[in-house]
Amino acid sequence: MxxxxxxxxxxxxxxxxxxxxxxxxxxxxxxxxxxxxxxxxxxxxxxxxxxxxxxxxxxxxxxxxxxxxxxxxxxxxxxxxxxxxxxIMQVAESTAEERAVIERRISQPGPIEAALEAASTMLSSLTSSAGVVMVPKREPRLQHLQLVPLAPGRALAVLVGDDGAVENRIVDLPASLPMGALEEASNYISARLTGRTLGEAVRLMRSEIASGQSALDAASRDLVERGLAVWSEDVMQRPVLIVRGQANLLDEGALSDLERVRSLLDDLENKQSVADLLEMAREAESTRIFIGSENRLFALSGSSVIASPYRDRDGRVVGVVGVIGPTRLNYARVVPMVDFTAQSLGKLIG
The missing domain is CATH 1.10.10.10 (Winged helix-like DNA-binding domain superfamily/Winged helix DNA-binding domain)
Incomplete structure (x- = not known):
């Protein structure tokens, strides 16, 4: 920057x-x-x-x-x-009405992801800008992983996490795969790796192999690693950002400069880049403000970002919440709003 x-x-x-x-x-x-x-x-x-x-x-x-x-x-x-x-700017506290709206919107019953989405939508509404929330990276625990044959050289990995999420991924298979290897690999995962995170599952499998405790042959061992890797890679690369209220950025002033608007919306589509930008706010003690070309991502569109980290009950930073808008954002009003939202989210994170 x-x-x-x-x-x-x-x-x-x-x-x-x-x-x-x-x-x-x-x-x-x-x-x-x-x-x-x-x-x-x-x-x-x-x-x-x-x-x-x-x-x-x-x-x-x-x-x-x-x-x-x-x-x-x-x-x-x-x-x-x-x-x-x-x-020069003097930041005041959010109004009692604004704080009540923030707490009411993010305290609805449901999973934490729903609260994060509500926070993004709520900030967008209160600031007439785009609200953004970086979702905590949580490594899922395996509840079930089954490898199902599809065609020669391909299998379907059915992935079930402990939160009930079900996803399917295609796994490439060796051409010389023995009969029964898929079933053996699935049985091993169900018997030994259920309830563990992906990292824990991989470490346990390799430890058992190194100590001679594993009955897996080379082909089945390779399949287990492939099945775990396809989920692990997806989790790490998945965009971890919720963006709401992009339409708020299309005000009358913005419409007079369509090229800037196009650039801004393109930037927001690249959620991984936005997440990378918000990562810069993770180490901040309080709210960070990025103005225009201070960040490369929004240099062309001339937009500002106000972002604050939120922490779990142990004080560890688990995500970032913020607002993206024109450089003429009302910083004195938005900064305390973002800061209070971060504090409120922190109370919900276990």
Whole structure:
């Protein structure tokens, strides 16, 4: 992740800091550039329009503001937004109503996956952006794995986890496979490996083989490893992200730049890349904010990500929850909302 270079907030005069704050807050509220006329009408600014324009020009020369060619007003650059978020923005707590909505939505009876999906949908609704939740990686325990012959050189691995999930995967077989090897491999898995995670099952099998305790011949042993590997590989590569509310990103401002919208939606389709980005927030003590090109994934679409890790009862980070939206997100409002959602999810994780 690249980090933008910005001048320290202490280098700005009190007057420049106040003008800068008003421009950023005005832009976040309206999504449009803020001009000197609007600023001069603010009761907290006791400056002439000429003086305000001079300050705006100074802030632009510092790379904190930009002037679109279609408007005389200014809007914050990504560097300006970073300075605002780090040095000026004051984050308040979520409202009691927002906290009640969050707790009510994610505390419905059902599996933890349902709560995670509800959290993503709820954040999307409250922030008018896309809500994202990284699902905890949980290695399933085997309840049943059966290998069923399909055709020469192919078998179907029927996989049943302890949570009742059933999946089927195709397994390639050696051409010289002996008769009965599939049944022997299935019987071994059912008798010895039920109730174990994939990693535990593989370790037990190899330990028994090394100590001479296993009655499996080479062909059956190979089949057991193939059957376990096809599930293990799928679990590791499966996208572990829930994204809800992409349509919220198609606001009027976004529709004026269809190329940016297309880029953003393409980015969101690549869930593994989004998950990789959220992984960067796993080690954070609190909420992380990625603005625009600070992350490569959303560099072209100019989007921001606000993400917070959530932990289990032992304090271990098990996932990340967050929001993806335009760079003019209301950071001061969204940050505590994401943070409270992460805390609430943590209470549900065993």
């Amino acid at each position: 690249q980090r933008m270079t910005t001048p320290p907030i202490t280098e700005l005069t009190t007057r420049a800091r106040e003008i800068f704050r008003l421009v950023v807050e005005g832009y976040i509220a309206t999504g449009t550039p803020v001009g000197s006329k609007a600023l001069s009408g603010n009761t907290g600014v006791n400056l002439s329009s000429a003086s305000i324009r001079s300050v705006l020009a100074d802030l632009e020369s510092l790379g904190l503001l930009a002037a679109p060619h279609t408007s005389a007003g200014r809007l914050p650059t990504e560097a300006g937004l970073r300075l605002f978020v780090d040095g």
